[in-house]
Amino acid sequence: MNDNDLDNLSPAEPFNPESGPEAGLPPNGKPVVAMVFGLVFFIVLIGVIVAGGYYLVSMYSGILKTGVELKPKASAPTIKAEKKPGPRAVSGDYMVLDLYFPSGESLQGERRSVPRASSARDTAAVIVEEFLAGPRGRTGGIIPDKSKLNGVFLGNDSILYIDLSDEFRRNFQGNAMQEYLLLKALHKSLMKNVYQVEGIRLLIDGREVDSVGGHLRVRGLLGEAVASPFREADDG
Numbered sequence: 690m691n692d693n694d695l696d697n698l699s700p701a702e703p704f705n706p707e708s709g710p711e712a713g714l715p716p717n718g719k720p721v722v723a724m725v726f727g728l729v730f731f732i733v734l735i736g737v738i739v740a741g742g743y744y745l746v747s748m749y750s751g752i753l754k755t756g757v758e759l760k761p762k763a764s765a766p767t768i769k770a771e772k773k774p775g776p777r778a779v780s781g782d783y784m785v786l787d788l789y790f791p792s793g794e795s796l797q798g799e800r801r802s803v804p805r806a807s808s809a810r811d812t813a814a815v816i817v818e819e820f821l822a823g824p825r826g827r828t829g830g831i832i833p834d835k836s837k838l839n840g841v842f843l844g845n846d847s848i849l850y851i852d853l854s855d856e857f858r859r860n861f862q863g864n865a866m867q868e869y870l871l872l873k874a875l876h877k878s879l880m881k882n883v884y885q886v887e888g889i890r891l892l893i894d895g896r897e898v899d900s901v902g903g904h905l906r907v908r909g910l911l912g913e914a915v916a917s918p919f920r921e922a923d924d925g
Contacts, residue, residue: 781805786816789877790824791831791870796877799824809885813849814841816878821857831867833860839894847887848910849879855894858901865904872905873915880912888912 784805789796801819806812817838823830836857842850861868872891879889889911890897897908907914 787881788819789874791874796874809883810841810843813879813883816882817851820875820878831863831871833857835860847885849886849889850892852892852895858893861902863902868902868904876911876915
């Protein structure tokens with residue numbers, strides 16, 4: 690290079706920041722760009738999370754719709770108070786009674802279908818009438834002949850009063866065991882079929898008596914007499 694070439698060179702121009710590719714940016718322009726990109730990335734990330742959650746919820750709902758059933762916990766069973774059953778109904782006009790009669794040294798059951806009664810008292814009256822008629826197909830029983838039912842009364846204390854004619858006492862001919870079975874059969878026939886009764890009292894012509902055949906004391910509740918069959922009656 691000679692002196693002429695040096696003369697042709699133009700003097701170097703000073704650096705102008707505004708003329709470069711980064712003209713117009715403040716001195717801290719790079720950090721601002723980084724913040725913008727970070728914000729955009731954060732928004733995109735939130736969108737991905739929301740979309741993924743929506744997908745999972747939709748998939749779970751589809752599973753439930755295709756047969757998965759959530760069963761509620763079984764509730765505790767309800768305990769109902771036991772109710773003593775009454776006579777079983779055969780139809781609208783009849784009911785079934787389970788009657789008991791003395792047979793040898795025990796009781797024999799007999800089921801009968803009778804016209805339906807409208808109340809517990811009327812049911813008891815039907816039972817006593819059927820009992821006094823004796824067992825069907827058998828003769829020579831110990832039920833006193835010509836015994837009749839005078840009436841049936843149900844007290845407010847749920848005690849049932851059975852008023853029989855004096856023939857039930859006068860015409861009884863039997864020993865202590867037969868008297869026990871006779872009264873046991875009457876008591877069981879009533880308690881088995883009349884559900885509103887707590888106890889039974891036996892009357893003869895409207896009055897309580899000490900005994901029917903002289904062997905068992907029946908004054909008071911009849912159930913107590915047949916529970917202790919050989920409790921002696923009062924003299925006189």
